[in-house]
Structures are given as structure tokens and as C-alpha cells.
Amino acid sequence: MNALMDNAELQGLIKRCPPEIYRQLEIKHVGTGEILFFQGETPRFTYILLEGNFKSYHCNPLGAKYFIAILYPGEILGEVEGLESLPYCGTLEAIRDSTLLVIPHAVYEEWLRQDVNFSLYVYKVLCRKFYSLVKKSAEDGLYPLKYRLLNLLIYLHGENGAGMPVQKELLVETLGSTPPSIERIIADLTAKELIECRDAEIRVLSVDGLNKELWLS
Template sequence: MDRTNFMEVLEVLERDKNIYNILKNCPYEILRSIWLKKYPEGRFNLKQGEIYNIFYILVEGYVDIFVESDQGKKYYISTYGKGRFIGELEMFEQNPYMSRIESRGPVTMLEIGRDNYLKWLERDQNFSQYILRTLCKGTYSSMQKMGINTLYSLKTRICQFLIENANDKGILRMPLSAELLIGRMAVTPRSVNRVLKELKDKGILEISRANVVIKDYQQLLKEKDEN
């Protein structure tokens, strides 16, 4: 492995507590096989239905997860940030990806080949348990979202999405535009815009073409529960 890149991997471990906790017990020979790679905006894309033999750990930036229909329509599943894994399920049997992954802006990844990923799982109990907890958390979250999408109104779903992506002060953790929000709800733009206008008219949101800002977080919580 290139020594310069290996030193960059070590620098990531030293400055980022979350990444350190994932790799802290990684065997040295496997650690040396991990590659740090930076992708410019729009360059990190993994296609649904394709097989990839690389396991990814997101170090910087965000990626959006979609399921794509045969007609090319994308249905939003989730957004991953720092410390999230990509490919942990598909690696075992070399299965095709169940979803499409697209970066939002530039991203930085730690990458490891399938053989070393499987060795790492076998030798490092800390890592294998981290993967197990992540899978359980992801499954739980997916079941919750399925229930919300089936049982609740679009307004509740939009309020819930905004709440999930904000801190306890009501500040969104990532840039969000009305256009991106429309893509995540998998319904017509008119339906989403109608809800956004209602929330804006009530002073709960401030909306521009490029940005959505939560102005009244407490009222947003009430709106979700009133539906």
C-alpha cells in the first residue's frame, strides 16, 4: 500500500472519534489494506442491481439512498452521514446492490476489499458487533418508516422527516432544499408544495428555492402530532 495514503488513514483515526471507535481493534495487516479516497461532487455513484466488492465507510459528506423502479423513478430511502457503512449486507454472498447510492456534494470514503472485510469481521469482535448493531438499528428504522408511510398523512411524513434531520434546537444537520424534499417523499411535487406552503404560512418553515429552514421547531413537533 502507498505509505502516504496509509498515513492519511491514520490521521483520520486520530482526529475522528467515531471512525476511531470503528477501527480501534482492526488487525494491523487489514488496517494497512484500507484505502482513503476522496470523490468530487457527483463522482460517487453505486448502481442498483450491480455487484461491488468494496466495503465503504463514509468519512466526510453525505450520500442519498434510493430504490429505483424499472421506469427509472427513484424512491428515497435514507441519507447517510459520517461513520455510516455501505455494502455491509451485499458483501457476504456478493449480491447485487438492493438500492442506488448517490453522493450529495464531495465525499471521502475509507474503502476495503471484500476478502479483507470478511477477515476483519472474523477477527475483530468490536467491529463485528458494530456491524450487527448498525444492521439492527437500520432494520428498526426501516420498519418505522414503512409504518409512517403506510399509516400517516403526507404532512406528518414531512414533519417527521424534518424532525429526524434536525438537532434538538431545530437546526437541520444537512442542507435541504424544497426540491430535495420533494424527491424524498415519492409523491407529486404539487402535494409536497401544498404542505410546505401551509407550514410556511404558519411561520414554521422559511423556504427558498435553495434552502429550507425550521423557524419554529416546537410548533413543528405539534403539527406532526396533530395529524
């Protein structure tokens, strides 16, 4: 459970976790590029992301991907499908080495019943997730590509930590645009020395500069 101890709020929840529930929790490690679960699969577990990141996407019958979200530590995965006995609505793929807390569905439901603090934590996580999805849907329909790319770069830079690279492929998938369109904007930002791009990885050089571009776009 060492990975769990890095999150103060989750640490407190685990300390208050009933012993019969704690004994049934497990830790799972998923490597970069590995799939946690596929769209359409029958859920068996609920997961809490402790370390790392996942991307969530939905595929149509022809294989085209619709990006849903990037998931960060503290988020709960598969909770809706598990509680409602529904197939997973999307595929979850690790975009860096990740560690998860694995909770059997029956145990997850019992934890919710017994621990009001855990229930409140889950409620807050779901509210943040819903807010983010509504915001993304609005921005996808109303804002130009450059605005959305700048906004995403600033967001990922803040979440990943200063100096951490962003994968160019992730930008293409997330924004649902063509590589040439993304490349033109990246080339412009590189020429202005706001970012640098090497080996398909993008590093932010000036967050202030990106914010200025954001409000001008």
C-alpha cells in the same frame, strides 16, 4: 485517515485494527451529486461513511425512483451485497461532499473474523438500519403526507445541525409524493413562520413549532 479520527468509536476500532488489515484500507472522496455505485452493479468493496451524506434509492425499468434511506457518518455501505455476493439493490448518490473508508470485501470479512469489537459495531449499525427501514415502511403506509413531511424535516434538522438547509428536491424524493402536494404544505409552514424557503432550500426556524404541528396533523 484524518477523517476517520472525527468519530470516536471508529477511532477506537482503527486503533485495534490488525496491521495487515489497516495497510489495505483506503480513503475515497465523493463530490455532491456523484454516484458511489449503481443498482445492479457487482460489488467489489464495502464502505464506511466518515463524512457527508448519501441518498439510497431503487429504480424500476421505467426509471421511477423509490427512496430507501439517507445515510449518515458511521454507516456501512454495501456490506450485505459484499458478504452474500449479490448485486447492489440500490444506487447511492452523494447529497453533499463525502469521505469514505474503502475496504476490499476479503479484507472486510477478515476484519470481522479477527475483531469482535468491529463485528459488534457492524451488528449495531445493521440493527439501526433495519429498525429505520421498518419504521419508514410503517409510516409510509399509515400516516398522512403532512405528518411524514414534518417528521422528516425535524429529523433532518437534527441530523444536519441547526441552521443547515434541507433540499426541497430531497423531500419530494424521500416522501414519494408530487411536487404540488409538497409545495402546499411548505407554503402553509412558511406562512406560519416555522420554516423559510429560498432557492429550493428549506431552513427550519422553529423546531418546537414543527413538533406542535406534528401532533396536530
